[in-house]
Amino acid sequence: MPNQEQQTQSLPPVRLRVALHADLRRFLPQGVNGAFPVEIRTGATVSDLLEALGIPDRETITVGLNGELATRESELHDSDDITMFSPMEGG
Amino acid sequence: MTERYGYWDRILHVDLTEGRTWTESLGDDWFRRFGGGRALIAHYLLTATPPGVDAFSPDNILVFAPGVATGAPVPGAGRHSVGGKSPLNNGYGEGESGGYWGAELKRAGWDGIVVHGAAATPTYVWIKDGDVEIRDGSHLWGKVSGDVEDILREELGEQRCRITQCGPAGEKLVRYALVSNDLNEVAGRTGMGAVMGSKKLKAIAVRGTQPVPIADKAGLMSIAKWVSSTLDENHRGFHEYGTGGAMQGKNLEGGMPTLNYREGRFEQIALVDAIAVAEQYRVDMGACYACSVRCKKVVAVEARQEDAGLTRKGKAINVDPEGRWRVDPRYGGPEYESLAALGPSVGVADLVAVLKSNELCNALGIDTISTGTTIAWAMEAWEKNLLTAQDTGGMELNWGDGGTVVKLIEMIANREGFGDLLAEGSERAAAKVGKGSERFLTTVKGMEMAMHDPRHMERMRGSYLTAPTGGDHMQQHEYKNGGRNQVGLCHFLAYSDQQSLDLINSVTGWGMDQAEWEQVSDRGLAMARLFNMREGTTRADDRLPARFEEALPMHPGLSPESQSEIVTEYYVRHGWDGETGIPTEATMNALGLGSYKAARAAIPV
CATH class of the missing domain: 1.10.599.10 (Aldehyde Ferredoxin Oxidoreductase Protein, subunit A, domain 3)
Known part of the structure; x- marks a missing residue:
């Protein structure tokens, strides 16, 4: 019997659409301006996604998952829309 | 003589009652211990005004206060403050502004201006380096800021002079009237434009030709280079969107001031944030003095399809889909506070209305935060029937009606009809209306709070x-x-x-x-x-x-x-x-x- 981790690894990856805003736009893939597709392993969380995108996980980063506030532990599913924001104030 | 860097030790005093000017030296020690800005304003408030001074009395002062860094050739050093006793909070008043005017004043050889007294008739002040003149400003009175700038540059023969001014709202003593400079930068808060108007001082035009002396030019250059070479890491959001690029994030967290701070989420947030502005109506990004971040939005809208074209830089100007308003790019564009105060705070999801509201606030001279928040208070009072058509002259004050907000801005700035009540600010308006409307106030010390909910943001509480x-x-x-x-x-x-x-x-x-x-x-x-x-x-x-x-x-x-x-x-x-x-x-x-x-x-x- 394969263990749970092996089972997860054998599943196809989930496909997400990710949009990065404010100062996080510096982590956009080259040539990308709007939302872009990301594939990540099944069972991955917001925290894993931040790591995969190379974004240092500061607690001030706000993450939206299909229009609702996500936590770092929120699990990602196929076709999820992710938005990420760094805080900006003033003006 | 002491070597001085960053300041001149020269404060310009202008007495409008007596029509005279003089120069004061505060001493080198003063600048090191106080810097300028707020301390310069407070120094003169404490030493040159009598206790209990009325904000609109000639005994109040108006201080234009750069600091020792202002005018240095390095990003961020384009700021100055404007202060005096506030007609809004009845205490310490100060607004801060960017742009070019403060740096120009320093380059003219001055560390600040203290305006005393009040002129009998409208005036303006013209400063060309060390020469200062108090001039007749009757022809400027009642004019919007763009017209004043055009007239003064023409009449002074100095296209490169920088101008600060109060708008028509300042003349009419709207308690949250602003002082603008360079048309699109404002010392918005605490009603300093009304103090300026009470002194019948319409504008101060400055032309300076002397670089501010710098002690360590190489050191300063290395800081400037750090900003430009690390723009992507440190200022990407500001550079691309100015402020307001993260409004959707604030909304997700339930902290977007919505319907007079009654709610924390605005469903249509993506229609009125800086991303929407950039995608639809932004035609440029502007900068302040010596700054490579360039975080200032410039927006343009045409009312009619036949006027839509390209800017000088080749950017397409879009049209108000409802054909109502033109928005003039001379007045810049809305930053976060303005987007929020004139959008979600009053329930408005009509972006062109928000842009028009912002442009009018700049041109007429009222603070967008206090304006939006005072209107939000009135809308909630209307909803609860504490204000009726009898009070408003027949206007309905419904949440989300951008056309009403635009109309109210003109009425406030001109103290016309119901606008006269709102021109007093929400706290005084609520005291007059009574009937429990005070419980819809969002003021501290009489000044409307900015667009960051302290329930959501802990650091805003203090x-x-x-x-x-x-x-x-x-x-x-x-x-x-x-x-x-x-x-x-x-x-x-x-x-x-x-x-x-x-x-x-x-x-x-x-x-x-x-x-x-x-x-x-x-x-x-x-x-x-x-x-x-x-x-x-x-x-x-x-x-x-x-x-x-x-x-x-x-x-x-x-x-x-x-x-x-x-x-x-x-x-x-x-x-x-x-x-x-x-x-x-x-x-x-x-x-x-x-x-x-x-x-x-x-x-x-």
Whole structure:
């Protein structure tokens, strides 16, 4: 019997659409301006996604998952829309 | 002669009653200990105004206050403050602005302007380096800021002069009238435009041709290079969108001031944020003096398809889909506070209406935060039938009606009809309307709070509770932003503490350390506090309005006890009496503020 981790690894990856805003736009893939597709392993969380995108996980980063506030532990599913924001104030 | 870097030790005094000007030297020691900005304003409020002075009396002063960094060729050094006694909070008044005017004043050889008295007829002041003239400004009175700038540049024959001015709203003493400069930069808060209008001073035009002396040019250049070479890492969001690029994030967290702070989420947020502005109507990004971040949106809208074309830089200008308004790019574009105050706060999801509202506020001269928030108060009072068509002259004040907001802005700026009541600010309007409308107020010390909900943002609590101006969001109650205010350095630049110090020391050659730098800020805060207390402010004014005791869906309310704890901790940390907030004698001595002890003695018991 394969263990749970092996089972997860054998599943196809989930496909997400990710949009990065404010100062996080510096982590956009080259040539990308709007939302872009990301594939990540099944069972991955917001925290894993931040790591995969190379974004240092500061607690001030706000993450939206299909229009609702996500936590770092929120699990990602196929076709999820992710938005990420760094805080900006003033003006 | 002492070598001076970063300042000239020359303050310009203009007495409009007597029609004379003179120069004052404050001494080199003063600039090192106080920097300028807030401290310059507070210094003259404490020494040159009588206790209890009325904001609109000729005995009030209006101070234009750059700092020792203003005008240095480095990003962020394009700031200056404008202050006096506020007609909105009845105490310490100050707004801060960017752009080019403050740097131009420094380049003309001046460290500040103190305006005394009041002219009998409209005037303006023309400063060309060391030459100062008080001139007739009758032909400028009643004109919007763009027209005033055109007329003055033509008449002075100086296309490169920089102009600061009050709009028609300042002339009409709207209590939250602003002072603008360069048309699209504003010292928005606390009603300094109304003080300017009360003095019948329409504008100050400046042309300066002397570079501010810099102690360590190479050191300063390396800081400037750091900003431009690390733009992507440190200022990407500002550079691309200005402020307001993260409104959807604030909304997700349930902290977007919506419908007069009653709610924390605005469903149509993506229609009115800086991303929507950039995609639809933004035609350029502007900059302040010497700044490579370029965080200032410029928007343009045409009312008619046949007028739509390209800007000089080839950017397409879009059309109001409903064919209602043209929005003039001369007046810049809305930053976060304006987008929020004229959008979600009043329930407006009509982006062109928000852009038009912002343009009118700039052209007519009223603060977008107080304007939007005062209208939001009125809309809630209307909803609850505390204001009726009889009060409004037949207008309906429905949430989300952008056309009504645009109309109200014109009525407020001109004190026309129902606008006359709103021109007093929400707190005075509520006192007049009564019937419980006071419970919809979102003011601190009489000034409308900015667009950051303290239930959501913990660090805003102290800012709103203890900022000397009232509902101020810029966290200028602490040394970092407070100190930047005094030297004329932008809060948005991501300089570390060490870099800020390096910048100031490169400009001045002072070799200050962190402790000395923090004392500079502490002096400004203590002086502003002394002035507020001399004018009758007490601990009871360091509180949030009742609305913020109510919970939001995602954030609990703030009890009076929790607010009180923040206030006490703040007083004690600053060496002020833990009960009353009066700077203690020991603190006054430690900061070397002995010359202001008369103000301390004048605090009513």
